Amino acid sequence: MIMQIKRLLTAALLVAVFAGAPTEVLSQRLFLSGGALLSQDTDISNLGGTNPAISGGLMLDLNSVARLRAGMTYQDLTSAEGGVEFHILGLESDVSPYLYAGYGNYVFGDETERGVFPLAVGLDYGVNQNVRIKAELAGRWSWTEEVNGGQVQPDLVSSFMPLIGVTYRLQRIEREIPGEGVMDDEDDLGVASQEEGNPFGSLDATGASQEFEIDYTKSELKSGEPETVQQGETLFSDPGARPYSSPVTRENITEFEDHSDMMRLPSGSFLMGYTGEDPLGRQPAGRKRISVSGFYIDRNLVTNEDYRTFLQDLSPGEREQYAPDSTAWEGSAARTTNWSAYFRGSTYSDYPVVAVDWEKANAYCEWRGHRLPSEAEWEYAGRAGHIGEIYPWPGTRARTSDGQYLANYAPEGQAQEYVFTSPVGSYPPNRWGIYDMSGNVYEWVQDTYTPTYAGHSRLDPVINDPSSSDRVVRGGSWNSPVFFISVGVRTPKEESDSDTETGFRCAGDIGQVEGDRAEEERAEPAPAPETGTGEGQPPAQEGDPAPDQQPEFPEPDEQQEPEFPEPQNEEPPQPPMK
Known part of the structure; x- marks a missing residue:
């Protein structure tokens, strides 16, 4: 009787440990398998011969290759078991071979069976993001004890157990939809009121008044040296962390004074793919561990002013070819302005350029001596070292407990802060100092769209399929x-399409960017020698200007303003609605 109680307590402890695991863990799974137990004949155990077998329980990922498993197995007797699976190709591979080792106690049966040592090889196949099929062949050694003549005679009963089953990733159905709604008062721990100097300002009844103060300009960014992020370094605090310990201010968002228009990011690995709930299966790509080499990426989206500068450097024919598509406003939800007012007017100079297709975006980056970021680089930069987060900031919401938006998007059933694009950098950056990685405009990347990550290399993947x-x-x-503002969500788009929702930013290889900057430094003219009449100075020639006289240059011909294609049905500019 005491032995039975001990076995029941062991089973209860295993169930309590894993059933009590946090429901917010994305990698928690249920499993159920069925098969048969094939054992040697024995007189001292009920496990002899062939018996049906069923196994079920809970699984929890420990890291990218190891998975903890605990549950109950029935094979004429019932055992509570736990162990670890080691996946050779990683947990998220479409086809993942694994090894399993564990230990268990028999909780129902006679007094002869004590414990079991299972060792197994298996194959795990992903049907979709939530469901995987597994086939397993296990060797099992059961430890038995028989009392004979007052003496305990231990023995091992060996058996094989082939199983086939299914695993299902648990959904966090108890929480609110990410990003929608505001935290309850009891979640608002230590949050300073908006009246205490929060630069976001206060939200009015429409939720449309909010500002984030920036103490530098785009021209200052362009004149500065690129910032470098070291491995594991955090340059900016997370604006979405909960709870806040202080209001969001410029002082506690950035910790350095120098600014530039690009960030140098370190090499690193991350789990690529959407990590939130996807009950409708809108993101079938799954997840895959990817490594990227160090690279540079723009801190801000390319603006109208940036793109106008690019066009001014082209011939008149090329300007017409690469100008934004003025017809993109036809039928667009962007009713606040027209193409001419938005792109050509000074009011919107620091707004992201839109209505450019993939070819135009790529041409701009090449003109700068850079390129579009790869899809993997973009997500790596957006996550900024976070593991498994939905957004560039921690947490499951796109608004703070004060109701402040952390990105420019269209909240369902709520007032939208901006009815169109917002100036670049209007919201706090991620902790690597990169702005607008969620919302404002979609961003073109290098890659051709593929439904899954199965064909992606694990190192610096770039998919380029000429047939698509x-x-x-x-x-x-x-x-x-x-x-759709999650850093893990991907969307296909025809490369020739242009609309009012899509823009881009540029990236570059480290050697490419630093080589260009070295060339620029070498190309700078040396300082002119000082003038004078001292010993060693050459005699002045006739026609030379006096030392204190500036040389005169002929007046250049009158410069003609660059021409842009005239839009049709131009309307007067209107400022964006707040």
Whole structure:
């Protein structure tokens, strides 16, 4: 009787440990398998011969290759078991071979069976993001004890158990939809009121008044040296962390004074793919561990002013070819202005350029001596070292407990802060100092769209399929529901399409960017020698200017303003609605 109680307590402890695991863990799974137990004949155990077998329980990922498993196995007797699976190719591989080792106690049966040592090889196949099929062949050694003549005679009963089953990733159905709604008062721990100097300002009845103060300009960014992020370093605090310990201010968002228009990011690895709930299966790509080499990426989206400078450097024919598509406003949800007012007017100079297709975006980056970021680089930069997060900031919401928006998007059933794009850098950056990685505009990347990550290399993947014209856009836009502003969500887009929701930023290899900057430094003219009449100075020649006289140059011909294609049905500019 005492032995039975001990076995029951062991089973209860295993169930309590794993059933009590946090429901917010994305990698928690249920499993159920069936098969048969094939054992040697024995007189001292009920396990002899052939018996049906069923195994079920809970699994929890420990890291990218190891998975903890605990549950109950029935094979004429019932055992409570726990162990670890080691996946050779990683947990998220479409086809994942694994090894399993564990230990268990028999909780129901006679007094002869004590414990079991299972060792197994198996194959795990992903049907979709939530469901996987597994086939396993296990060797099992059961420890038995028989009392004979007052003496305990231990023995091992060996057996094989082939199983086939299914695993299901648990959904966090008890929580609110990410990004929608505001935290309850009891979650608002230590949050300073908006009246205490929060630069976001206060939200009015429409939720449309909010500002984030920036103490530098785009021209200052361009004149500064690129910032470098070291491995594991955090340059900016997370604006979405909960709870806040202080209001969001410029002083506690950035910790350095120098600014530039690009960030140098370190080499690193991350789990690529959407990590939130996807009950409708809108993101079939799954997840895959990817490593990227160090690279540079723009801190801000390319603006109208940036793109106008690019066009001014082209011939008149090329300007017409690469100008934004003025017809993109036809039928667009962007009713606040027209193409001419938005792109050509000075009011919107620091707003992201839109209505450019993939070819135009790529041409701009090449003109700068850079390129579009790969899809993997973009997500790596957006996550900024976070593991398994939905957004560039921690947490499951796209608003703070004060109701402040952390990105420019279209919240369902709530007032939208901006009815169109917002100036670049209007919201706090991620902790690597990169702005607008969620919302504002979708962003073109290098890659051709593929439904899954199965064909992606594990090191610096870039997919380029000449037979397909679908590219990937990332990040969501001002017109996107909150689901699409996740850093793990990807969307296919025809590369020749242009609309008012899509823009881009540029990236570059470290050697490419630093080589260009070295060339620029070498190309700078040396300082002119000082003038004078002292010993060693050459005699002045006739016609030379006096030392204190500036040389005169002929007046240049009158410069003609660059021409842009005239839009049709131009309307007067209107400022964006707040």
